[in-house]
Amino acid sequence: MSSSKTVKHVILTGGVGSRLWPLSRKSTPKQYIKLFKGKSLFEMTIKRNLQIANDVVVVGNIDNYHLSNEVVNSLGVSPLNIIEATPRNTAAAIAFAAFATSKDAVLVVTPSDHIIQNDELYELAMKNAIQLAEQGNIVTFGINPTKPETGYGYIEFEGNDVLSFREKPNKETAEYFIEQGNFLWNSGMFCFKASVLLEELKKFEPEVYEASKKAWEHSIDGKLSIEDSKKIPSISIDYAVMERSKKIKVVPGAFEWSDLGSFESIYDYLKSIGHSIDENGNMVIGSDVYTAFLGLEDTIFVHTKDANLILQKEKAQQVKKLYNALDRVDSRLLD
Missing domain, CATH: 3.90.550.10 (Spore Coat Polysaccharide Biosynthesis Protein SpsA; Chain A)
Structure with a gap:
């Protein structure tokens, strides 16, 4: 335009x-x-x-x-x-x-x-x-x-x-x-x-x-x-x-x-562009290592070099509470 x-x-x-x-x-x-x-x-x-x-x-x-x-x-x-x-x-x-x-x-x-x-x-x-x-x-x-x-x-x-x-x-x-x-x-x-x-x-x-x-x-x-x-x-x-x-x-x-403001919206977007999930809707973000989910559905595993996060998709809004708790206890993990 x-x-x-x-x-x-x-x-x-x-x-x-x-x-x-x-x-x-x-x-x-x-x-x-x-x-x-x-x-x-x-x-x-x-x-x-x-x-x-x-x-x-x-x-x-x-x-x-x-x-x-x-x-x-x-x-x-x-x-x-x-x-x-x-x-x-x-x-x-x-x-x-x-x-x-x-x-x-x-x-x-x-x-x-x-x-x-x-x-x-x-x-x-x-x-x-x-x-x-x-x-x-x-x-x-x-x-x-x-x-x-x-x-x-x-x-x-x-x-x-x-x-x-x-x-x-x-x-x-x-x-x-x-x-x-x-x-x-x-x-x-x-x-x-x-x-x-x-x-x-x-x-x-x-x-x-x-x-x-x-x-x-x-x-x-x-x-x-x-x-x-x-x-x-x-x-x-x-x-x-x-x-x-x-x-x-x-x-x-x-x-x-x-606004991709939560892992639920990240999950939905990545799924829409072909990011792999297993037959129970579980997704791995940040790792190519083989990861198996047993007895879990709609679970997201997030891997970084110094921290892992495992959450159910519908609980994505609770990550901010975890972030705030870490800020009080060990803010180095937030840097």
């Missing part, structure tokens, strides 16, 4: 992926793991948006920006790098990108750790969102749900209008959303003019706006200081703007999407 407009792809690379331990570590978060036919999610995200945007803005942190640079250099991409000294959540991260670009630029903001299939439908959704953003709207992307997922937030919608945002539901509520037929999964992807987003952020969260602006103005070669960063309130863009602004629109996406 070519465009005469200034469209910039802002890619957010923060996050450790704690629900994917031991694959995802502080030193190599999930978006940089080459688990997907030899490619990382970060690389796939960059490539997916090269046809949509004129430029790339990478918002990373002091711990992972070198990993991003390795990928963009190998792709021959020269992004604008914004390096956070300490993460201050998505409102600040997105504000930095908006301050760093021209006020009339349209920003397409995506996380770096999602899997998306069917590029034609993805580009169609992006084209629709860019048109709405040009008209002064702040656009969020909703995904047509395929099951009553409890790990995602939901968007109640009518056409391009957002009726409400809903938190991650329990199973009964998720089933109700699916039955209603006018609920979408909240993808965490956005599109807007830089100036429009900043105006709304200044209106609803002036402290975040001013502190982020000051931090950006004091930055050197895209690097933000720890002193300025610590003064920025930590709040998500959802709470800061999306759930409060009157300028929000939603573009429903028919493309296949997953």
Whole structure:
């Protein structure tokens, strides 16, 4: 999709992926793991948006920006790098990108750790969102749900209008959303003019706006200081703007999407591309050594050089509890 407009792809690379331990570590978060036919999610995200945007803005942190640079250099991409000294959540991260670009630029903001299939439908959704953003709207992307997922937030919608945002539901509520037929999964992807987003952020969260602006103005070669960063309130863009602004629109996406936020979603994706499982649905990740499962069904065995994880697929959301427990007992296993 070519465009005469200034469209910039802002890619957010923060996050450790704690629900994917031991694959995802502080030193190599999930978006940089080459688990997907030899490619990382970060690389796939960059490539997916090269046809949509004129430029790339990478918002990373002091711990992972070198990993991003390795990928963009190998792709021959020269992004604008914004390096956070300490993460201050998505409102600040997105504000930095908006301050760093021209006020009339349209920003397409995506996380770096999602899997998306069917590029034609993805580009169609992006084209629709860019048109709405040009008209002064702040656009969020909703995904047509395929099951009553409890790990995602939901968007109640009518056409391009957002009726409400809903938190991650329990199973009964998720089933109700699916039955209603006018609920979408909240993808965490956005599109807007830089100036429009900043105006709304200044209106609803002036402290975040001013502190982020000051931090950006004091930055050197895209690097933000720890002193300025610590003064920025930590709040998500959802709470800061999306759930409060009157300028929000939603573009429903028919493309296949997953945030790959748990081993259950990793399992489903790997199975869809031919990763082997046994007759009882058991899967091995990270090892070619012969592994047998006796008396087990839908079990995932994850192998790394210093840790093994064995879990039932439906218990995948509990990995974060294990991660937090390890953080208190032996954080070396998280590095």
